[in-house]
Amino acid sequence: MNRRICVGLASFGMSGKVFHGPLLHHHANFTIKRIVERSKDEAPTLYPDSIVSRSFDDLLGDDDIELLIVNTPDQTHCELVKKALQAGKHVVVEKPFTQTVAQGEELVALAREKRLMLTVFQNRRWDADFLTVQEVVKKKMLGRLVDFESHFDRYRYAIQPDTWKEQAEAGAGLLYNLGSHMIDQALVLFGMPEAVTALTRIVRNRGEVDDWYDIKLHYLELIVSTRSSYLVRELGPRYILHGTLGSFIKHGLDPQEEALKQGKVPGGADWGKESQEWWGLLNTEVNGTQRKVIVESKPGNYSAFYTDVYDCIVHHTKPPVDPEDALNVIRIIEAAKRSNEERRTVTLGEE
Numbered sequence: 374m375n376r377r378i379c380v381g382l383a384s385f386g387m388s389g390k391v392f393h394g395p396l397l398h399h400h401a402n403f404t405i406k407r408i409v410e411r412s413k414d415e416a417p418t419l420y421p422d423s424i425v426s427r428s429f430d431d432l433l434g435d436d437d438i439e440l441l442i443v444n445t446p447d448q449t450h451c452e453l454v455k456k457a458l459q460a461g462k463h464v465v466v467e468k469p470f471t472q473t474v475a476q477g478e479e480l481v482a483l484a485r486e487k488r489l490m491l492t493v494f495q496n497r498r499w500d501a502d503f504l505t506v507q508e509v510v511k512k513k514m515l516g517r518l519v520d521f522e523s524h525f526d527r528y529r530y531a532i533q534p535d536t537w538k539e540q541a542e543a544g545a546g547l548l549y550n551l552g553s554h555m556i557d558q559a560l561v562l563f564g565m566p567e568a569v570t571a572l573t574r575i576v577r578n579r580g581e582v583d584d585w586y587d588i589k590l591h592y593l594e595l596i597v598s599t600r601s602s603y604l605v606r607e608l609g610p611r612y613i614l615h616g617t618l619g620s621f622i623k624h625g626l627d628p629q630e631e632a633l634k635q636g637k638v639p640g641g642a643d644w645g646k647e648s649q650e651w652w653g654l655l656n657t658e659v660n661g662t663q664r665k666v667i668v669e670s671k672p673g674n675y676s677a678f679y680t681d682v683y684d685c686i687v688h689h690t691k692p693p694v695d696p697e698d699a700l701n702v703i704r705i706i707e708a709a710k711r712s713n714e715e716r717r718t719v720t721l722g723e724e
Contacts, residue, residue: 375401375402375687376402376687377401377402377403377404378402378403378404378439378440378683378686378687379404379406379435379437379438379439379440380397380403380404380405380406380438380439380440380441380442381405381406381407381408381409381426381431381432381435381438381440381441381442381462382394382397382405382407382408382409382442382444383409383429383432383441383442383443383444383445383453384409384444384445385408385409385410385413385415385416386444388444388467388494389408389442389444390415390419391630391633391634392444392494392496392630392633392675393442393444393465393494394408394416394419394420395633395638395639396639396675396676396678396679397442397679398419398420399638399639399640399676400676400679400680400683402683402687403440403679403683404422405420405422405423406423406424406435406437406438407423407424407425407426407431407432407435407438408420408423408424408425408426409425409426409427409428409429409431409432410425410426410427411427429445429453429456432457432462433456433457433460433462438462439462439463439686440462440463440464440465440490440682440686441457441462441463441464441465442464442465442466442467442494443457443464443465443466443467444466444467444494445467446537446538446543447467447469447472447537447543447544447545447549448472448537448543448544450466450467450469450470450471450472450476451471451472451476451477451479451480454466454480454491455479455480455483458480458483458484458487458489458491459483459487461487461489462489463489463490463491463682463686464484464489464490464491464492465492465493465494465682466491466492466493466494467493467494468493468494468495468553468554468557468699468702469549469550469553469702469703469706470493470553470696470699470700470702470703471700471703472544472549472703473703473707474700474703474704474707477696477699477700477703478700480696481696481697481700484696490682490685490686490692491692491696492682492685492692492693492694492695492696492699493694493696493698493699494678494694495553495554495557495694495699495702496675496678497554497555497557497558497627498557498558498561498678498693498694499645499673499674499675499677499678500626500627500629500673501627501628501629501645501646501647501670501671501672501673502611502612502623502625502626502627502647502651502653502670502673503558503627504670504671504672504673504674505623505653505668505670505671506562506612506614506621506623506653507561507562508671509614509621509653509655509668510562510614513616514618514619514621514655514657515614515615515616515617515618515619515620515621515657516616516617516618516619516657516658517594517616517617518595518614518615518616519594519595519596519615519616519617520595520596520598520613520614520615520616521559521562521563521595521596521597521598521612521613521614522597522598522599522600522612522613522614523555523558523559523597523598523599523600523611523612523613524599524600524601524605524608524609524610524611524612525551525554525555525599525600525601525611526600526601526602526603526605526608526609527601527602527603527605528603528604528605528606529584529603530577530603530604532577532578532579532580538550538582539580539581539582540581540582541581541582545582546573546582546583546584547573547582547583547584547585547586547601547602547603548573548583548586548706548709548710549706551601552586552588552599552601552706552709553702553706555588555599555601556588556590556599556702556705556706557694557698557699557702559590559597559599560698560701560702560705561698563590563592563595563597565701565704565721566590566591566592566597566705566721567591567592567593567720567721568590568591568718568719568720568721569588569589569590569591569705569708569709569712569718569719569721570588570589570591570712570717570718570719571586571587571588571589571708571709571710571712571713572586572587572712572713573585573586573709573710573713574586576602576603576604577603577604584602584603584604585601585602585603585604586599586600586601586602586709587599587600588600588705588709590705591718608624609624610622610623610624611623611624611625611626612653616657618657618658619655619656619657619658619663620654620655620656620657621653621654621655621656621657621668622653622654623651623653623654624651624653625647625650625651627645627647627673628645628646628647628648628673629644629645629673629675632644633675639675639676640676644672644673644674644676645672645673645674645675646670646672646673647670647673649667649669651670652667652668652669652670653667653668653670654666654667654668655667655668677693678693678694681693704721705721708721
């Protein structure tokens, strides 16, 4: 019989309520023992068997808890992950991993020293659209890929008051927020690039943090473009791929986040499936003959992340997201910031 792992959830904001709470609660091998709420008492409504704690230290001091979920504001990640590892806890930390490469290197070294699992919740690796694109690339359906473009756009003109996500001093911004997802996906597909060219902007009135970016990752025979903006009301394609044999165009966004927001239970035969209207268009060539077909999307599966977390802790398999991979995302973000500031292409590894 599989043993259950006791979990402490460091925050019950959006990510705790929508992602980590439901995914852990509906996984047979995890028990959420403690949830940190600084002043409210909302958690017991959803998780009556969990204990509301008022501080992160309560999680550290509970010997039953093996795994801590650090889903607190970005600027706290390094400090809290370090405390958790020093207390002998395995750690899942929300993206972005850290705010600097130096912070990430310190945490990776500490986890290795303590022989503890450290992984980052890059859930967009398990999006339906990305899993489908991954298959198109892996099977070389477009021949040699020459141009890859991904968009993650939203319309959010209003500046939400009293939130760290809109405050410059918190180190926030779209580049760290959605950029960490898009860069991670690019690295999963193609590995580290040779160079980075990036522009970031503040496009909303009274905005303090970047809310628009255009990042180009340079590979030997391929250019990868990742773009995001908070001022896109009419969405275009999510992915655009061009190669020597044809193109693949994909609209829509993985349905899992919306399903979780509606309180739907993860899992089941139809979980993560996109409706047919969002399936991608493949226009390519097979044995010299042009083919234009609709490609059914692969189902998304965020639950796979925590299945891999369990296997890593119990069976000593690889973590779902290697912290070194997450550290490379921060390296790209730092290069993108430098490229924007200096208005030039930054070669990775340069002094």
